[in-house]
Amino acid sequence: MSTxxxxxVLISTLRxxxxxxxxxxxxxxxxxxxxxxxxxxPQGRRITVFAREYTADGGGSRPWLLYLQGGPGGKGVRSGxxxxxxxxxxxxxxxxxxxxxxxxxxxxxxxxxxxxxxDGGQQADYLSHFRAPNIVRDAEQFRLALGSGPxxxxxxxxxxxxxxxxxxxxxxxLRASMITGGLSPITxxxxxxxxxxxxxxxxxxxxxxxxYPEDWPFWERIVRLGRHSEQRFxxxxxxxxxxxxxxxxxxxxxxRIDQLHYLLQEAFVEGDDRLSDAFLEQAxxxxxxxxxxxxxxxxxxxxxxxxxxxxxxxxxxxLADHPDFDPERSRTPLLTGxxxxxxxxxxxxxxxxLADVAEHLxxxxxxxxxxxxxxxxxxxxxxxAAVYRDDVYVDAExxxxxxxxxxxxxxxxxxxxxxxxxxxxGAGIFRRLYDMVSSPSASSSEE
Numbered sequence: 001m002s003t004x005x006x007x008x009v010l011i012s013t014l015r016x017x018x019x020x021x022x023x024x025x026x027x028x029x030x031x032x033x034x035x036x037x038x039x040x041x042p043q044g045r046r047i048t049v050f051a052r053e054y055t056a057d058g059g060g061s062r063p064w065l066l067y068l069q070g071g072p073g074g075k076g077v078r079s080g081x082x083x084x085x086x087x088x089x090x091x092x093x094x095x096x097x098x099x100x101x102x103x104x105x106x107x108x109x110x111x112x113x114x115x116x117x118x119d120g121g122q123q124a125d126y127l128s129h130f131r132a133p134n135i136v137r138d139a140e141q142f143r144l145a146l147g148s149g150p151x152x153x154x155x156x157x158x159x160x161x162x163x164x165x166x167x168x169x170x171x172x173x174l175r176a177s178m179i180t181g182g183l184s185p186i187t188x189x190x191x192x193x194x195x196x197x198x199x200x201x202x203x204x205x206x207x208x209x210x211x212y213p214e215d216w217p218f219w220e221r222i223v224r225l226g227r228h229s230e231q232r233f234x235x236x237x238x239x240x241x242x243x244x245x246x247x248x249x250x251x252x253x254x255x256r257i258d259q260l261h262y263l264l265q266e267a268f269v270e271g272d273d274r275l276s277d278a279f280l281e282q283a284x285x286x287x288x289x290x291x292x293x294x295x296x297x298x299x300x301x302x303x304x305x306x307x308x309x310x311x312x313x314x315x316x317x318x319l320a321d322h323p324d325f326d327p328e329r330s331r332t333p334l335l336t337g338x339x340x341x342x343x344x345x346x347x348x349x350x351x352x353x354l355a356d357v358a359e360h361l362x363x364x365x366x367x368x369x370x371x372x373x374x375x376x377x378x379x380x381x382x383x384x385a386a387v388y389r390d391d392v393y394v395d396a397e398x399x400x401x402x403x404x405x406x407x408x409x410x411x412x413x414x415x416x417x418x419x420x421x422x423x424x425x426g427a428g429i430f431r432r433l434y435d436m437v438s439s440p441s442a443s444s445s446e447e
Contacts, residue, residue, distance in 0.1 A: 008144070008172065009144075010141065010144040010145060011035075011036065011042050011141070012033050012034055012035045012036075012141040012144075012145060013033070013034045013145075014031060014032070014033050014142075014145035014146070015031070015032045015033075015034075016029055016030070016031045016032075017029055017030035017031070017032075022079075022080060022081055022082075023080070023081055024080075024081035024082060025056075025057045026054055026055065026056055026057070026081065026082050026090070027053075027054075027055045027056075027057070027060075028052055028053060028054055028055075029052070029053040029055075030050065030051075030052055030053075031050070031051045031052070031053060031096075031142070031145075031146075032048055032049070032050055032105075033048070033049045033050075033051070033138070033141055033142055033145060034046050034047075034048055035047060035048075035049050035101075035137075035138050035141050037126075037129050038129055039134065039137050047101060047106070047107040048105075048106060048107045049098070049099070049101055049106045049107070049138045049141075049142070050098075050099045050104060050105035050106045051076070051096050051097060051098045051099065051142055052076065052096075052097045053094060053095070053096055053097075054079060054082065054086065054090065054094070054095040054097065055090070055094045055095075056082070056090040056091065059090065059091075059093075059094060060094070062092065062093050062094050063092075063093055063094070063148070063149075063151065063152065063175075064093060064094050064095075064096055064143070064146065064148045064151040064152070065089050065092075065093035065094070065095050065096065065151065065152045065153070065154060066096045066098060066139055066142075066143070066151055066152070066153045066154070067095060067096065067097050067098065067153075067154050067155075067156075067159070068098065068100075068135075068139075068153060068154065068155035068156070068158075068159030068160075068162045068163060069097075069098065069099075069100060069156065069158070069159050070156045070157030070158045070159055070182075071100060071103070071157070071158040071159075071294070071295065072100075072130075072131075072158055072294055072295060072298040072299060072301075072302050073102070073103055073292045073293065073294025073295040073296075073297075073298060074100070074103060074158065074292070074295070075099045075100070075103040075104030075105075075106075076097035076098050076099045076100075076104060077097055079097070083426075084422075084423070084426030084427055085154070085422055085426030085427055085429065085430040086426070087427065088426065088427040088430045088431055089154070089430055089434075092434070093152065096142065096146075098135075098138075098139060098142070100130075100135045100138075100162075101129075101130055101134060101135060101138055102127075102130045102294055103292075103294065109127070109130070109293065109294055110293060111290070111293055111350055111351065111352075111353045111354055112353070114126070114127075114293075114353070114354060114357065115353055115354075119356070120356030120357045120359065120360045121360055123354075123356070123357035123360070124357050124360035124361050124364055127297065127298060127301075127357065127361065128364075128367070128368070130294070130298065131298070131301060131302065131367075131368070131370065132158075132161055132162045132164075132165040132302070132370055133165050133169060133368060133369070133370065135162050135165070136162060136165045136166045136169060136170055137169075137170070139153075139162075139166065139173070140170050140173050143173050149175070150172065150173055150174050150175040151173065151174070151175055152174075152175050152176045152177070152178070152437075153166065153174060153176075153177045153178070154177075154178045154179075154180070154430070154433075155177065155178070155179050155180070155182050156180045156181060156182060156422050157180070157181050157182045157393065157394065157419065158182065158302065159179075159182055160179035160180065160181065160182015160183055160184065160385070160394075161182055161184040161302060161370075163177050163179050163182065163383075164183070164184060164186060164370075164371055164376070164402070164406070165370055165371060167375070167376060167379055167381055167383065167406065168369075168370075168371045168372035168375050168376055169372060169375070171375065171379065171380070171381050174381045175381075175382075176381065176382040176383070176437035176438075177381060177382070177383045177384075177437070178383075178384050178385070178430070178433040178434065178436075178437060179383065179384070179385040179386070179433075180385070180386045180421060180422045180429060180433070181386065181387075181388050181391055181393070181394050181419045181420075181421060181422070182385075182394060183385050183387060183394065183398075183399035183400075183402045183403055184302070184303070184394065184398075184399075184402065185303070185398045185401065185402060186370070186371045186373065186376070186402050186405060187305070187373070188305075189303070189305075189308060189309065189311075189314065190300050190303035190304070190311045190314035190315075191314050191317070191318055192398070193303055193314070193395070193398070194314050194315045194318040194339060195318055195321070196395035196397070196398060197315070197337060197338065197339060197392065197393065197395070198318065198319075198321070198322040198325060200337075200390070200391070200392040200393075200395060201248060201251065201325070201334065201335070201336065201337045201392050202322075202324065202325075202334060203390070204248075204251045204337075204390075204392050205248070205251070205334045205335055208251055208257065208260065208261075208335075212261050212264075215260075215261060215264045215265070218264040218265065218267055218268075219264060219332065219335075220332045221267075221268070222244055222264070222267055222275065223241055223244065223327075223331075223332050223333070225239075225273070225274070225275055226239050226240055226241040226243075226244045227241050227327075229274065229275070231274060231275055231280070232280075233280055233283070233284040233288075234280060234281055234284050235284065235288065235290075235349055235350075236349070237347055237348060237349055238347060239275065239280070240327075240347065241327035241333065242327055242336075242341065242343065243287055243347060244283070245325070245327070245333060245334070245335050245336040246286065246287040246335075246336060247260060247263070247283060247286060247287070247335055248334070248335030248336045248337045249286055249287075249337060249338070250263075250286070251335060251337060251392060252337055252338065252392055252393055252418065252419050252420065253418045253419045253420025253421075253423070253424070254417065254418050254420060254421075254424050255420045255423050255424050256420070263279060263282055263283070266278050266279055267279040287348075288348060288350060289344070289348050289350045289351050290348075290349070290350030291350075293350060293351055293354055295340075296340050296344050296345070296348075296351055296354075296358065297351075297354050297357060297358050297361065298361070299338075299340045300313070300314055300315070300340060300361075300362065301361050301364070301367070302370075304364070304367045304370075305367065305369070305370060306366065306367055306368065306369050308365070308367075309365070310362060310363045310364060310365055311361075311362055312362055312363060313340075313341065313342050313362050315339035315340060315341060316341045316342055319341075337392050337393065338392070338393045342358075342359070342362070344358075345358050373405065376405055376406045376407070377405060377406075377407055378407055379406055379407040379408055379409070380407070380408065381408070382408065382436075382437040382438075382440035383406060383408060383409040383410065383437065384409070384410045384411075384412065384433040384434075384436035384437045385399070385403060385409060385410070385411050385412070385433075386412050386414065386417070386421060386429055386432075386433060387399045387400060387403070387411050387412065387413045387414070388414060388415075388417050388418055388419060388421055389413055389414065389415040390415055390418060391418060391419045392418070392419065393419045394419065396413065399411075400413070403444075408440060410436050410437075410440070410444050411444040411445075412432060412433070412436065412444065412445050412446075412447075413444075413445070413446040413447070414446070414447050415447070416447065417429070
């Protein structure tokens with residue numbers, strides 16, 4: 001990948017919509033940018049990338065803040081009246097909410113669109129252009145098209161991974177960067193990520209069932225029915241123990257963890273040894289991938305490095321070291337979290353057309369670089385990162401290891417929040433990180 005080929009050169013066409021107002025008076029405007037699919041072939045095939053501008057009244061001359069959403073496969077936030085971190089940021093910035101390529105309104109990748117690219121190998125080649133370095137290139141094209149100087153970025157979760165790519169390949173586009181729950185490991189195989197994930201999820205399971213001990217018998221019964229009944233989710237797909245374990249996604253943050261408690265309490269209809277329709281509908285809404293197929297298909301590729309072995313379904317392979325999560329070896333396996341397994345596509349109708357490309361990506365080698373370690377080591381862009389000590393998705397120890405390799409990066413370690421801290425106390429977290437990048441001489445801190 002020739003990472004500098006489009007630096008400071010606008011090669012895209014911007015089309016902006018008519019401004020409108022939200023009920024709180026915030027002005028919004030839609031922007032569409034035609035960009036190359038492959039930046040090494042700028043005259044070749046093009047795709048559309050979408051972003052929405054949010055500007056508080058009277059803020060049209062404020063500098064830009066780019067928000068990089070979590071994922072992979074996550075579209076930008078669709079905000080109504082501004083609240084949380086967006087309300088806090090809007091007093092200083094115009095906010096640009098990006099739909100990363102392949103998501104939302106940015107030439108979306110779906111179960112029907114991707115097969116048009118050809119066989120599984122051709123689809124994998126197409127998807128190879130949808131990782132963080134090209135998301136960053138799209139962002140740079142937006143910055144240039146909007147006539148902005150270096151701007152400030154806020155990256156949540158996978159958006160933090162993208163921020164590290166931004167710092168690697170286009171630091172000239174950045175005035176300052178803030179990261180929440182998103183300092184990815186920048187070396188090593190995906191296996192070490194999932195070893196940490198299983199360890200963190202084990203602790204989180206323990207914390208949940210100690211808080212709600214009455215829920216463990218419910219979970220045991222749910223597992224038994226998943227193993228022995230022939231019930232189906234609303235889309236007709238089978239209820240299995242592995243798919244029920246995916247309810248552990250609720251454990252990934254403080255804003256949703258109690259919803260798991262309420263769901264387990266409503267799992268059964270009195271006098272009927274079956275899972276309730278209410279339970280099946282809500283559970284399916286969490287584990288289905290019809291509207292976000294890239295999450296599963298691209299998930300492990302976000303850790304794939306050049307010259308490395310294939311990711312080869314790392315979470316599934318690492319499961320061998322954690323029998324308490326394995327439905328084949330544990331009578332009542334623990335809830336899983338942000339992991340993907342090869343059987344996802346076999347059982348989920350929204351993913352079945354993508355099973356072949358998922359396997360191709362799992363076996364792919366020769367990926368482009370995600371980061372430039374030499375550039376990160378001499379970074380001069382002010383960067384501040386919130387590292388959540390008990391984060392079950394982005395391990396704190398791996399995050400601190402990464403922070404040590406990025407010059408000038410300040411870390412705020414805290415146990416007060418989990419992965420969804422930005423949703424829980426967005427205004428407070430934004431203000432703290434913004435103060436840190438505004439005073440880059442300040443030291444890292446813990447609480």
